[in-house]
Amino acid sequence: MKIGFIGCGNMAGAMIGGILRKKLVAPDQIIATAKTRNSIERAKKEYSIGVTPDNREAASFADVLVLAVKPVYMEEVLDEIADALKPDSIVVSLAPGKTLDWFAKKLGPDRKIVRTMPNTPALVGEGMTAICPNGNLSEEDIQLVENIFQSFGKTEITAESMIDVVTGISGSSPAYVFLFIEAMADxxxxxGMPRKQAYVFASQAVLGSAKMVLETGKHPGELKDMVCSPAGTTIEAVKVLEEKGFRGAVMDAVSACVDKGRGI
Ligand SMILES: NC(=O)C1=CN([C@@H]2O[C@H](COP(=O)(O)OP(=O)(O)OC[C@H]3O[C@@H](n4cnc5c(N)ncnc54)[C@H](O)[C@@H]3O)[C@@H](O)[C@H]2O)C=CC1
Ligand SMILES: O=C(O)[C@@H]1CCC=N1
Structure with a gap:
């Protein structure tokens, strides 16, 4: 299987790093496109994959072509590559806002198209991706796409109507979590704690807490209650977070993100 990436920025880099780490395919089975001489050299050096400035070359190489550019560049990219695609290849988009219908209009009604929403923890094998295939993919095609995304994390098949919600709580949420970790470390x-040590404590606490939710299956509220001793230290912190509207702020932030995705 040959995988192509149009664009080799933050998200493609995280995916390529994750795929190579898991050895899903050899580096020479991956090609990515980059715009500037600097980014070409950097990508070659970092991943030892094929790198080219030519999007059409990547399109004609790939069995699975990942469109890893911002939504605003998607139309010009499709205009450029449409007639260079392999006839049976699968086109995978990472972009919010661009619907399966929109892609079908640009690439034709028979093209195999998959909308996804991954996240950057892919880089360390802990990605989370929503996968939303159109009706042209066979079960085997869908499995192939799942295999790619599962090489660097978990996947869920979702309805297209849910993909912007996924952006709100998963695609974009690493940014909120990094903000939270940074604030705790601050x-x-x-x-008085050294910063480096503060990042270790704050990050490991977030990692362990997330694992507890996933592995115990307990309600997050119950897990919170297990930390809050009567008249103890934790409930003092929880009271401050509630007074400052922590939960409402998080809900508003996720909603703003979802709305932005729907409006692109
Ligand atoms: N960064 C993230 O955490 C996530 C990003 N996404 C989506 O992934 C896509 C890529 O995002 P990022 O990697 O963050 O962006 P980025 O800006 O880091 O990377 C995009 C790359 O595409 C290149 N590019 C622009 N126009 C091009 C063209 N015509 N041909 C070839 N390359 C071109 C740019 O030079 C850049 O290196 C976006 O649609 C984004 O919404 C989805 C989930 C998470
Ligand atoms: O900010 C963005 O538009 C992209 C989508 C999900 C994460 N980053």
């Missing part, structure tokens, strides 16, 4: 630094 507080620890304020209280």
């Amino acid at each position: 507080a620890a630094v304020l209280k």
Whole structure:
């Protein structure tokens, strides 16, 4: 299987790193396109994959072609590559806002198209991806796409109507979590802890808490209650977070993200 990436930025880089880490395919089975001489050299050096400035070359190489450019560039990319695609290849989009119908109009009604919403933890094998195939993919095609995304994390097949919600809680949420980790570490630094150590404590606590939700199957509220001793330290912090509208702020933030995705 040959995998192509149009664009080799943050998300493609995380996916390529994850695929190679898992050895799903050899580096020479992957090609990515980059615009500038610097980014071409950087991608070659970092991943030892094929890198070219020519999007049509990647399109004619790939059995699965991942469109890893921002939505605003999608139309010009499709205009450029449409007649260079392999006849039976699968086109995978990472872009919010661009619907399966929109792609079918650009690439024809028979093209195999998959909308996805991955996230950057793919880089460390802990990605989460929503996969939304159109009706032209066989079960085997869908399995192939799942295999790619499962090489660097978990996947869920979702309805297209849910994909913007996935962006809100998964595609974009690593940014909110990094903000949370940074803020906790800032507080620890304020209280005298060296910054490097503060990142270890804050990040490991987030990692472990997420694992508890996934592995125990317990309600997050129950897990929170297990940490809050009566008249203890934790409930003091929880009270401050509630007073400052932490949950409402998170809900508003996720909603704003979903709405933005729907409006692109
Ligand atoms: N960064 C993230 O956490 C996530 C990003 N996405 C989606 O993935 C897509 C890519 O996002 P990022 O990697 O973050 O963006 P990015 O800006 O880091 O990378 C995009 C790359 O595409 C290149 N590019 C632009 N026009 C091009 C063209 N015509 N031909 C070839 N290359 C071109 C740019 O030079 C850049 O290197 C977007 O649609 C984004 O919404 C989805 C989930 C998570
Ligand atoms: O910010 C963005 O538009 C992309 C989509 C999901 C994460 N990053």
